[in-house]
Amino acid sequence: MKAIRVIVGLVYDDPWLFGGTLVALLVAKFLLVIGVAGVAVGGLLALLLFAAILVSIAREVRAKKV
């Protein structure tokens, strides 16, 4: 049971981080499909993924400050 929680925990521990990761990947895939250059998409993917971390951190920090 705990092992399942560890794996599922990757998702439910922090849904904003998981959601942000998925959005970043979907945006990258969409840009690739419409023909944007791979190098640009790669750079944007790294930016979006880090943005997801920052959003998730900002939410936790704000919750602790309130």
Added chain:
Amino acid sequence: MNLYVAGAAFLGAGVEFTEALTIFLAVALTKGARTAWTGAALAVVVLAALVAIIGYPLVHVVQLPVVQLVVGLIMLLFGMRWLRKAMLRASGYRALHDEEAAFAKELDRQRQSGQRGAGIDGFGAMTTFNGVFLEGLEAVFIVITVGLSAQALSSAIYGSVAALVVIVLLGVALRKPLKAVPENAMKYVVGVMLSSFGTFWAGEGMGVKWWDKDVSLLFVALFFLIVSLIATAVLKAGRGDVSKSVGVGH
């Protein structure tokens, strides 16, 4: 030998083994070494079976782009979570993981569960099994994903085995939890490594054509490292509590 991969596996597995050792020692001291070893050995057997079940199809059956995408996703999920947690700890918004406190808590839990008997204690063995299995599971994911992504599985295995040997030797020599291990700094570095590897491989799996593979990976890693350090510094400054700003570099 791919040193980058071996290093990532060493650090990542090392953090997990340090946490498992704390539980193992608490059980060994309260319920006896036999009980602790029984739980740990069972966990290792189950983990080995899992490695075979997960690892074999990834290496031999599934097509490379699918492997890259799946492995990249897993690395991202682990790496970004670790990096986020390490940034929060380094900036003082979360307490650092304290092996001594965890050890004391587990000792107390074991003592409350009953006196040490002559045979193997079921509660103690189950505790060791849980601890070793759960920490080992994360180590296994790190080794498999880092190793497969860089096509250097043997380097990842060497790195994790080296971590195991170092942690076990230190544990046997000191017979107390390894509180001096800079867990947060290790988690930070591995978080950066897994996030950059994950970005690279998930991108490649989706069809991103990176500019000169190795150089791009280095740039992505540098990006995650520099931006996360800046963000951590901003968080520290925003918190206005320099005294608790420990973690990275310790």
